[in-house]
Amino acid sequence: MTRTERVVAGVSGAHPEVSGHVVRWAADAADVRGLPLHIVHAQDWPRGTSPDAGPGHPAHVWSRHFRANGEALLDDARRIAAADRPALTVTTELAAGRAVQVLREAADAAAVLVLGARRLTGIEGAFAGSGKGHALAGHLPCPVALVPEPDTGVPDYAPLVVGVDGSPASHVALDLAFEEAAAAKADLVAVEVRRPRDYTWAELPEDTELNLAEALAGYGERYPDVAVSQEILSGNPAAVLASASERARCLVVGSRGLGGFRGMLLGSTSRALIHHTDCPLVIAPLPHGR
Numbered sequence: 001m002t003r004t005e006r007v008v009a010g011v012s013g014a015h016p017e018v019s020g021h022v023v024r025w026a027a028d029a030a031d032v033r034g035l036p037l038h039i040v041h042a043q044d045w046p047r048g049t050s051p052d053a054g055p056g057h058p059a060h061v062w063s064r065h066f067r068a069n070g071e072a073l074l075d076d077a078r079r080i081a082a083a084d085r086p087a088l089t090v091t092t093e094l095a096a097g098r099a100v101q102v103l104r105e106a107a108d109a110a111a112v113l114v115l116g117a118r119r120l121t122g123i124e125g126a127f128a129g130s131g132k133g134h135a136l137a138g139h140l141p142c143p144v145a146l147v148p149e150p151d152t153g154v155p156d157y158a159p160l161v162v163g164v165d166g167s168p169a170s171h172v173a174l175d176l177a178f179e180e181a182a183a184a185k186a187d188l189v190a191v192e193v194r195r196p197r198d199y200t201w202a203e204l205p206e207d208t209e210l211n212l213a214e215a216l217a218g219y220g221e222r223y224p225d226v227a228v229s230q231e232i233l234s235g236n237p238a239a240v241l242a243s244a245s246e247r248a249r250c251l252v253v254g255s256r257g258l259g260g261f262r263g264m265l266l267g268s269t270s271r272a273l274i275h276h277t278d279c280p281l282v283i284a285p286l287p288h289g290r
Contacts, residue, residue, distance in 0.1 A: 006030070006038045006091075008110040010103045011077050013041075013069065018116035018149055020080055025147045025280055026114040027081040027088055032183040035111055036089035039077045042102035043070050043094065051096050070094045100135045107140045117146035117274055117281065137255065137270065137283040143176055145250070147280045154249055154279060159187040159229075161248040163241050163269070164215050166192075169254030173284040174215060177252040178223045180282070184249070187227045190216060191244055193237040238272035245277040252282045 009026035011019040023039065030037040045051060049063050057063070074092040081090045095102040107113045113136065137144040162177035164170050174190070181188040192212050212230045219228070233240050245251045253270050270283050 005109055006036045007033065007112055007114065008038045008040060008106045009114040010040050010099070011073060012116065013073050015116060015118060018118060019077065021149065022114055022116045022147045023077045023080045024084055025145070027085045029112060029114065029145070031085050031088055033111060036091065037081055038106070039074060039081070039090065039092045040102060040106050041070050041074050041094055042099040043096055044098050045096055103136060104140065107142050110142045112143045112145055113140060114145045114147060117148050141285055143282050143284050145280050145282045146274055148277060154247065158247060158249040159189045160250055160252060161189045161191055161244045162252040163237065164190050164192045164212060166211055166215060167254060168287040169284065172287045173252050173254040174219070176282065176284045178219055178226055180250070180252065181226045182223050186249060189229050189231060191231045191233060191241065193233045193235060193240045195236070196234045237269045241269070242273060242276045245279045248279045250280040250282055251277055252284065254284050255286045
């Protein structure tokens with residue numbers, strides 16, 4: 001099975017409002033790519049129970065209800081996808097095991113893995129650093145799309161935004177962003193954010209315009225129908241990109257930027273954005289050779 005055969009969406013019963021939005025976004029992503037949608041729900045069975053517990057097993061009744069809850073969740077997800085995209089081919093999978101491992105295996109056959117991500121603020125957001133998004137982004141051969149709670153009404157014609165910093169990972173993000181923009185028939189905004197400590201404001205635009213022009217060279221010929229604009233901003237990259245996400249249909253970033261430590265698969269900017277964007281966050285896979 002090749003990696004481009006389907007879009008995979010992971011759903012959870014913990015936050016059904018997020019899972020519904022995940023399914024809708026994944027269905028749209030599958031439709032524009034001409035791919036089927038595969039919806040996965042992982043059940044981590046407690047010790048002493050089993051999905052195969054028969055009538056003579058002490059946990060038979062509990063196991064039957066536990067499994068039925070998972071099947072009902074997937075049935076709801078299938079209905080949501082069919083309501084929005086009735087011609088879309090949709091399959092479901094109820095898998096036994098830890099969610100991260102189940103999704104990692106499902107992603108081997110995915111063009112993109114779509115998951116939910118709760119928006120966090122204040123003290124809750126300051127200590128966020130775990131979850132499926134952190135565990136999977138940067139570790140998979142495919143992009144990971146993290147979809148927050150129902151959107152704030154960004155129009156369909158809103159652009160995609162891509163973060164650019166000149167790193168190998170951001171080149172992969174640019175490739176992905178142009179592919180996404182072309183498939184969605186959307187405009188693209190390329191944003192480079194520089195921390196102000198090493199520059200005077202007078203020096204920043206000219207230097208960064210040159211970097212952006214070099215990064216975008218050649219894409220116009222490959223994607224002539226994608227209208228591209230450039231923005232040069234100064235500040236903390238995660239905070240600035242999170243602000244840019246307020247007006248975007250999705251935000252695309254690389255797994256690790258220029259400041260990333262070797263061996264750290266998910267960079268600080270991507271990590272900080274996971275629970276702090278207003279639109280879906282798409283994290284590109286690591287470049288080949290890392």
